Each structure stands twice: as C-alpha cells, then as structure tokens.
Amino acid sequence: MEPGIPFFPPDLFESDRKVMLDLIREIATAPEQKFILGEHTRRFEEVLRDSLGAADVVACGSGTAALGLVLRAMEIGPGDEVVVPAFGCAPLASAVLEVGAQPAFADIDRRTMVVDPDSVERLINHRTKAIMPAHMFSVMADMPRLAAVAERHGVRLLEDSAVAQGAVLDGTPAGMWGEAGVFSFVQVKSFGMPGEGGAVATRDAELGHRVRVLRNHGQDGQRFVHQAIGTNSRFDEIQAAFQLHRFAGFPERLERRAAIADHYTERFAPLADRGIVAPPPGRDGRCYYVYCLQVEGRDELRDHLAECGIASHVYYPQPLPRQAAFAPHAPADGCWPNAEHASERILALPIYPHLTDADVARIADAVCEFGDRRRNANHDQ
Ligand SMILES: Cc1ncc(COP(=O)(O)O)c(C=O)c1O
Known part of the structure; x- marks a missing residue:
C-alpha cells in the first residue's frame, strides 16, 4: 500500500527549520529582550501593507481576534446587526456576538458557496451596521456586488479574507475590498506560520490606528496610559521575523x-x-x-x-x-x-x-x- 496523503502535511515548515532555530536564538538572546511588537513586527506589517497597497496593516493574535478588533474599532455593539454568511467558520458569528451585536445569517450562492448578495440585501434594516462576507475555501465572495449593496444602504463592509491571502479579484487583492479585511496565519493557511497569528488590513489609516490601540490594552503609544478598553492581541517577534523570511517564497x-x-x-x-x-x-x-x-x-x-x-x-x-x-x-x-x-x-x-x-x-x-x-x-x- 502506498503511503497515505494527509489533509495537511506534517512537515509544512521543514525547509525553513534552520531559519526558525536561528531566529529563536537571535531574538531570545538579543540585549533588548523584545518578544512582542518589536522591530520585526513593524517591518512585517510594513511589508504586508506595501504589498497590498493598504493604508495600514496591524498584526494581531489570530484571525478571530482580527475580526473582533475591527468590529470594536467600528464601534459595533449592542443593538447593532451584522450580516454574515449562514455557511462558514464559527468566528463569523461568534466575533459579532462577542461585541454584543447580533449576526443576521444570509444564505449563500448554491454554486460558489459564498454569501449571496441578494440574500444579504434582504436582511438589511435600520439596525444593520455592517456586512461581513467571507471568502470560502476555493472562491472569493462576490465583492463588487457586496460593495454596491454596502454603499446603497450606507453600511460598513468588513471582509473576512482569513483563508484568501494572496487571492485577487478584478485586480483587487483579498482583504482590500472592504473598509477592512482580516487574515489568519494559522499554520495551514495560504501564508501560514507555525503558531497563532492574524492581521487587519485597511485603506483607512484612522481605523488602522484604532485597531492598533485596541490590540495592546488601549494604549496609544504611551505605556500604562489607556485611551480605550483594549485587549492583549499582540504579535510575536519570532513569528514576525519568520514570516518576513517566508514572504519571498x-x-x-x-x-x-x-x-x-x-x-x-x-x-x-x-x-x-x-x-x-x-x-x-x-x-x-x-x-x-x-x-x-x-x-x-x-x-x-x-x-x-x-x-x-x-x-x-x-x-x-x-x-x-x-x-x-x-x-x-x-x-x-x-x-x-x-x-x-x-x-x-x-x-x-x-x-x-x-x-x-x-x-x-x-x-x-x-x-x-x-x-x-x-x-x-x-x-x-
Ligand atoms: C473564514 C475564516 N475566518 C476566520 C478564521 C479565524 O482565524 P484564526 O483561526 O486565525 O482565528 C478562520 C479560521 O479558520 C476562517 O476560516
């Protein structure tokens, strides 16, 4: 019997094992002892930002955290509704519920399995603050029609591009169709890494700044001075350096x-x-x-x-x-x-x-x- 083919391979990062070990040693023994949100994270964010043509990219704890940070930065909360696909991953619903808002579940297109813009539009009412489509595993959501729906109704558009980093529709990269898009770097994603991580990409520098503040306990540059009720969703320096290395490939x-x-x-x-x-x-x-x-x-x-x-x-x-x-x-x-x-x-x-x-x-x-x-x-x- 031939050896089995696993769904995800066990040796995803084997070719970069030495790089990872060297980075661990380098960062762990550096005099500044900076393990989170240091120079590597800053450069990683910059590289992603420039490659996307975004105003800002903010690296954070996971794709799920990224969704929550954007919803909070958009001040979506109790009494608000967010239209999400009825078919997809749990964070589409749980991120909305965690900020105290309600998900409204739109049906999907039978052929492509991504959210159906007509179904989204039928759910929009005076409580709707945002629509949050997700790209499915093989096909990006119909972003041109969803952007038109968002514009027609004056609601915000947040793009769950967690599984679609690197995909492009009509010349626009996944993550850049909405006011903000999110990525997940969990190991099996298209730009995965050996651990948890995610990012928010946005064309809106103000929104990016709010996400940046929220991911680090609501601090706006000055340590122990809190401008907002934030959370800990910071990015790891070893992973940032590793991702910078892997970006070329x-x-x-x-x-x-x-x-x-x-x-x-x-x-x-x-x-x-x-x-x-x-x-x-x-x-x-x-x-x-x-x-x-x-x-x-x-x-x-x-x-x-x-x-x-x-x-x-x-x-x-x-x-x-x-x-x-x-x-x-x-x-x-x-x-x-x-x-x-x-x-x-x-x-x-x-x-x-x-x-x-x-x-x-x-x-x-x-x-x-x-x-x-x-x-x-x-x-x-
Ligand atoms: C569409 C989608 N959104 C969000 C997430 C959450 O990403 P993470 O696992 O990094 O929290 C996933 C994870 O699989 C996903 O598939």
Whole structure:
C-alpha cells in the first residue's frame, strides 16, 4: 500500500527549520529582550501593507481576534446587526456576538458557496451596521456586488479574507475590498506560520490606528496610559521575523496551489453530470487554501478516498444558524436552503504546495475513479 496523503502535511515548515532555530536564538538572546511588537513586527506589517497597497496593516493574535478588533474599532455593539454568511467558520458569528451585536445569517450562492448578495440585501434594516462576507475555501465572495449593496444602504463592509491571502479579484487583492479585511496565519493557511497569528488590513489609516490601540490594552503609544478598553492581541517577534523570511517564497507557493487547482478542475469537469461538482474554472477570484467539491452522497466519496489513503475534510457539516451555539441567535423559522445543500455536499481535498505531482495525480485519479464507478452503476440500472 502506498503511503497515505494527509489533509495537511506534517512537515509544512521543514525547509525553513534552520531559519526558525536561528531566529529563536537571535531574538531570545538579543540585549533588548523584545518578544512582542518589536522591530520585526513593524517591518512585517510594513511589508504586508506595501504589498497590498493598504493604508495600514496591524498584526494581531489570530484571525478571530482580527475580526473582533475591527468590529470594536467600528464601534459595533449592542443593538447593532451584522450580516454574515449562514455557511462558514464559527468566528463569523461568534466575533459579532462577542461585541454584543447580533449576526443576521444570509444564505449563500448554491454554486460558489459564498454569501449571496441578494440574500444579504434582504436582511438589511435600520439596525444593520455592517456586512461581513467571507471568502470560502476555493472562491472569493462576490465583492463588487457586496460593495454596491454596502454603499446603497450606507453600511460598513468588513471582509473576512482569513483563508484568501494572496487571492485577487478584478485586480483587487483579498482583504482590500472592504473598509477592512482580516487574515489568519494559522499554520495551514495560504501564508501560514507555525503558531497563532492574524492581521487587519485597511485603506483607512484612522481605523488602522484604532485597531492598533485596541490590540495592546488601549494604549496609544504611551505605556500604562489607556485611551480605550483594549485587549492583549499582540504579535510575536519570532513569528514576525519568520514570516518576513517566508514572504519571498509566498508567490511561488501560491502559484503551486493554483496549478494544482487548475489540474483538479480540468480533471473533474466531466464529473459534473455524475453529481461531483468542482469550483468554477479560472484564476480570478479563486483562493487555494483547500479545494472544495460538492458531491451528491459526499460521505461515499470521503470513504472511497480514505480507502485509497487520501484524507479529506468536511467544512462544514452544518450551517452556522443550525449550530447549537448560534441557533438561539437565529430566527426559529429561518431557512437557508443553499447553506443546507452545501453542508450535505461539501468535501475538501488537499491542495498544499508541497504535494508532489504524483500525489496530485493520485488524488485526481481516485476522485475520477469514484465518478466512473458511479457512471457505470447508473448505466447498469
Ligand atoms: C473564514 C475564516 N475566518 C476566520 C478564521 C479565524 O482565524 P484564526 O483561526 O486565525 O482565528 C478562520 C479560521 O479558520 C476562517 O476560516
């Protein structure tokens, strides 16, 4: 039996192991003993800011923390509503609830699985302060239409780009469509690192400044002088130095992810009439954190892949407003048919850059073999 292909690889940072060890020694033994928010973090923020064309980038504790910091910097709180996708990760709802506001859950587009701008618009009312779309694992949200909705209704636009760093739609990078966007650097993300971290990117220097103050206990430059009720969401110097080192290789790793996605999408195109639907082809507005299929009888494909030694993941088995944590904050008679549809069908395949060509072919072959079996079974009936 061939060795298995894990969903995320165990050796993500192996090629940079020596760099990391050297940085630990260097930063740990430096006379200034600066482990958070030092010169490395400042430079890391600057590099990200310049690469995005942002007014400011503020590195913080995680993608989840970044969402919370932006919501607080926007002074969103009790009595306010934020429209979020009904299908996505928990922080989309929990970050809103944590600032005391209410999430309003919009249904998604059946094909792309990102939030449906019409559904978002129908939920906007006098309490709505912001809309917070998220890019899904393979496709960016329809930001041009969402920006138009936000503008039409005078509400703020916050972009959850946690999984989409490096993706570009219509020439604008993920994270730069909204008033603010967030990134996550948790190890398996497109620009992941070995630990927790995130960032807020914004075109609005004022908003960036408020986030900067909030992430460090509400201090505005002067130590132990607190201008606002902030939190501890500071960034680690060793990780900042490591990310600065890895930034040069980011485009190449992204390109490898994109090439794998292109290959999968081409191989899977004929499977659509067998109930296996790949993300739309092309590169504009695509992200490559993981690669999500929609599959009728999804668990059968998952089992088949497991038998072939290939790990896959189900993101997410339930829409957010159906989760026990969030159902009390959703209308009891609410319905999100496309989010339900996606939860029943979604299956994510590995797409990390150091999958070999042989791994990629093996994964694609296994999916196609399942599709062929299904076609033959249909013919036999
Ligand atoms: C869409 C989305 N938003 C936010 C987050 C939160 O990021 P973090 O894990 O860094 O808190 C995630 C994490 O997976 C995510 O997928």
